[in-house]
Every structure is written in structure tokens, then in C-alpha cells.
Amino acid sequence: MERKWIFFSLHLLFWLLTSWLIISSFSIVQHIVDIDDGAITDNIQRSDELILFFSIGQPFFALYFYLQIYLTKKLVNDKKIVELVWKTALLIILYYALYLTVVYFFFIESIHILWFPSLWYGIFIFYIVISIAYGFIVAWSRNEKDKRQLEIANKQAELNLLRAQLHPHFLFNTMNNLLSMVNQVQNPKLAKSIDTLSNLLRYVVYENNESRVTIAKEIQFIRDFAELNLLRFEEDEVDFKLEVIGQNDQQSIEMSILLCFLENAFKHGIQPEAKSFIHIGIDVSKKQELLFVINNSVHPALEGSQFAGYGLQATKDRLQLAYPNGHTLSIQETKKSYSVTLKIDTDERNSC
Structure with a gap:
């Protein structure tokens, strides 16, 4: 939860900062500096139309930004680079058409002020580069995370396989099979030892679920332990x-x-x-x-x-x-x- 809030805060800060820089910097239509008797007067005039235009444009840029990120990270993860290229090109064309539509239908009377192609193109290219780069970074980071998780899963699978091979039931069954193969008349000591070892394992595995046992069980465990050591x-x-x-x-x-x-x-x-x-x-x-x-x-x-x-x-x-x-x-x-x-x-x- 904390990580999501940090992620959200950084994105919000990015858009607040870039929007403020764009609106405050690119809405200036006249900058007059007067020098009178050594005193410098700075007079900045801003266009209300430009302020409105860029204020309306930023949400559209944000929508494009996250669409481009989603498209980039998805296709990079799927290793579809060619598809990424033509879909990115199509998305740019659609947003360029949207830009022309907004200008000619809502700001046609202010076209003499708004028509700064190099200015709009520069802003759009900035968001294109940032969104594609961010999408690649997110895709790479997720890919590395998936690799690490896969490595961990493989290691866990190997460990689980080892545990399964050494599972108590497996050991008990194996010892019972060994015991059945031993001629108890010719090798009574070996048969007794296998049976004793089986009892020890059962005690350690099954009685270990409880912190306390009866004194009788503890005494029998001591007998079996001593018998095997002897x-x-x-x-x-x-x-x-x-x-x-x-x-x-x-x-x-x-x-x-x-x-x-x-x-x-x-x-x-x-x-x-x-x-x-x-x-x-x-x-x-x-x-x-x-x-x-x-x-x-x-x-x-x-x-x-x-x-x-x-x-x-x-x-x-x-x-x-x-x-x-x-x-x-x-x-x-x-x-x-x-x-x-x-x-x-x-x-x-x-x-x-």
C-alpha cells in the first residue's frame, strides 16, 4: 500500500511540475524590459487563450502518456517490437488529428496566437519520448522480477522435490521395505536396528508437533537412541x-x-x-x-x-x-x- 502511494505521488508531482512549466513558460506573448535611470522594469504579458489551450491540452497529453506506457510495456513483454512501432505511430497520428480538431473547432479565432507548430510538437515529442522510455523501463523491471520469481520458484520446486524424496512417509516406507527384505532369523540384529531407527524417526517427526510428551515416550526414545549408538x-x-x-x-x-x-x-x-x-x-x-x-x-x-x-x-x-x-x-x-x-x-x- 505504501509503495502505491509513493508511485501515485511521484506521478502527480510529475504532472503538476510539467504542467506548471508548460503553462507558465509557453503562455508568454510579450516580455518587455524597461531601463529607466538604471532601474529595470520587467513586464510579462500572458495570453489567456494560450493558458486555456495548454490547460485543456494537459489532460489529453496525460491520457496519451499512459496509453503509450501501457502499449509499450505490454508489447515489449510479449516481444512484439514491430507491432509496437506501428501501433505507436498510429497512436501519434490519432493524437495529432485530435490536436488539429481541437484547434480548428475551439480555438479558430485565436489561430494567430496558437499556431506554434514547433512549440506543440516539442511538447508532444517530450511526452512521447518519456512515455516510451518509461514503458521500456517498466517492462524491463517486470521482466527481471519475473526472472527472479521464476528462479525462486525453480529453487523452491527443487527443494520441495528433495523434501518429497526425504518425506517421513517415504523414509518409513523405505525402511519397512528394507525390513521385509532382511532375513530376521539370520540377521535379527539388523532387523531390530532398522525397526528401532524407524521408531526414532516417528518420535522426532510426529511427536514434535507437541512441545511435551509423556515420560514413558521419552524413556523409550532414550532406549532406542542408545541401542542404535551401541x-x-x-x-x-x-x-x-x-x-x-x-x-x-x-x-x-x-x-x-x-x-x-x-x-x-x-x-x-x-x-x-x-x-x-x-x-x-x-x-x-x-x-x-x-x-x-x-x-x-x-x-x-x-x-x-x-x-x-x-x-x-x-x-x-x-x-x-x-x-x-x-x-x-x-x-x-x-x-x-x-x-x-x-x-x-x-x-x-x-x-x-
């Missing part, structure tokens, strides 16, 4: 334990609020070909409280690992926003272990 290691390399105490697992908590601590444990606390451990304890024996404890090993080669990185800070921020007065977080680190204790006050009235 595939990278030999069975005797990582001592992994997950113990859940209590039956009050239908309380709602922030989705994936515990994931960061498990990610850090696998990322920074496990070293291939070395004895490592991750022990997780989840206590939901109290209706309005969740107690989460995770301990993992620390190896000399990983002492430089930054446990308090971006992910941990983001989790702290989430906890502060979601549970400003309802959580406690304690982190302890030694040369051999890293321990996190998190207590969250849940609300049994918000059971999912």
Missing part, C-alpha cells in the same frame, strides 16, 4: 545400563529434554577399543517428580572434550524457560567419570 561398538566395549524405578511415567515433560546428556555421554565418554560405561537411572516413583541420573566414563584421550558445549547450554536454557522454579541440575566431573543429576517437578494434572 551398534558402533563391540558388545564388551561399553557397559550400558538403563534402570527405571517407579510407575508414574505418564506425566508430561519437555520433548527430548534428556537427550543432550545421553548424546554427550556417547560423544565424549566412549572411546573405541577401551572399556567405557554409561549408567542411567530414571526415578518416577513420585507422581510430581522426575529424577534423572547419568554417569559415564572419561578417558585421558578425551579430557579436552567440552561437555559444557552449545548443546548443554541450550538444554540449560530450555530447562530455565520450561521449569524456571521447578528443576535442579547438578554436574560433577572427575578424571575418570562425568555425572549429571537432573530433577524436574512435573504436574500430574498435565498427564498426557
Whole structure:
């Protein structure tokens, strides 16, 4: 809306300015300068007929101006240059005929004053050049805008195609197809892994529509996440334990609020070909409280690992926003272990 008002204001200013210049400048019929004893007297006489003629002429020039712009930008966009030439010529002839008609039928008695062909031609040529140039500029600008929009549309189409190829349903169907191809008797571990990955994706995609989930779903997500990560290691390399105490697992908590601590444990606390451990304890024996404890090993080669990185800070921020007065977080680190204790006050009235 603001752009339209600017456009309208500029056009109005253009016509007010050019009309004032034409009427004030070309209505002069006599300009007398008297010098008397060093005093200069400037006497300008204007013709009322010329003022009326140019005042009437300006609306006709404005009509021609916008007709020519419309014609130019339309035919340039359609790449019909030859058609533009002959239609422009025809439009000029029609307006020249209109000019002669107006002069001979309404200003015939003042023809000795009005008949300044070079003057009228100059004004008409001025508006012809301006309107055609403006039409070309508008057509070029619109053409460039269309090109940019087409490029954006093409990029969006490519992105949508990629998204369609990676659509969750596509991934789930593909994994189900892979699962059906696996001999579950000969490769039970592979079949289980594909099924677990499918569960993880479903959790992230579908449960993500809600900011909170049940503790039971969060626990199952942790189990699946840990199970897939453990595939990278030999069975005797990582001592992994997950113990859940209590039956009050239908309380709602922030989705994936515990994931960061498990990610850090696998990322920074496990070293291939070395004895490592991750022990997780989840206590939901109290209706309005969740107690989460995770301990993992620390190896000399990983002492430089930054446990308090971006992910941990983001989790702290989430906890502060979601549970400003309802959580406690304690982190302890030694040369051999890293321990996190998190207590969250849940609300049994918000059971999912």
C-alpha cells in the first residue's frame, strides 16, 4: 500500500511540475524590459487563450502518456517490437488529428496566437519520448522480477522435490521395505536396528508437533537412541545400563529434554577399543517428580572434550524457560567419570 502511494505521488508531482512549466513558460506573448535611470522594469504579458489551450491540452497529453506506457510495456513483454512501432505511430497520428480538431473547432479565432507548430510538437515529442522510455523501463523491471520469481520458484520446486524424496512417509516406507527384505532369523540384529531407527524417526517427526510428551515416550526414545549408538561398538566395549524405578511415567515433560546428556555421554565418554560405561537411572516413583541420573566414563584421550558445549547450554536454557522454579541440575566431573543429576517437578494434572 505504501509503495502505491509513493508511485501515485511521484506521478502527480510529475504532472503538476510539467504542467506548471508548460503553462507558465509557453503562455508568454510579450516580455518587455524597461531601463529607466538604471532601474529595470520587467513586464510579462500572458495570453489567456494560450493558458486555456495548454490547460485543456494537459489532460489529453496525460491520457496519451499512459496509453503509450501501457502499449509499450505490454508489447515489449510479449516481444512484439514491430507491432509496437506501428501501433505507436498510429497512436501519434490519432493524437495529432485530435490536436488539429481541437484547434480548428475551439480555438479558430485565436489561430494567430496558437499556431506554434514547433512549440506543440516539442511538447508532444517530450511526452512521447518519456512515455516510451518509461514503458521500456517498466517492462524491463517486470521482466527481471519475473526472472527472479521464476528462479525462486525453480529453487523452491527443487527443494520441495528433495523434501518429497526425504518425506517421513517415504523414509518409513523405505525402511519397512528394507525390513521385509532382511532375513530376521539370520540377521535379527539388523532387523531390530532398522525397526528401532524407524521408531526414532516417528518420535522426532510426529511427536514434535507437541512441545511435551509423556515420560514413558521419552524413556523409550532414550532406549532406542542408545541401542542404535551401541551398534558402533563391540558388545564388551561399553557397559550400558538403563534402570527405571517407579510407575508414574505418564506425566508430561519437555520433548527430548534428556537427550543432550545421553548424546554427550556417547560423544565424549566412549572411546573405541577401551572399556567405557554409561549408567542411567530414571526415578518416577513420585507422581510430581522426575529424577534423572547419568554417569559415564572419561578417558585421558578425551579430557579436552567440552561437555559444557552449545548443546548443554541450550538444554540449560530450555530447562530455565520450561521449569524456571521447578528443576535442579547438578554436574560433577572427575578424571575418570562425568555425572549429571537432573530433577524436574512435573504436574500430574498435565498427564498426557
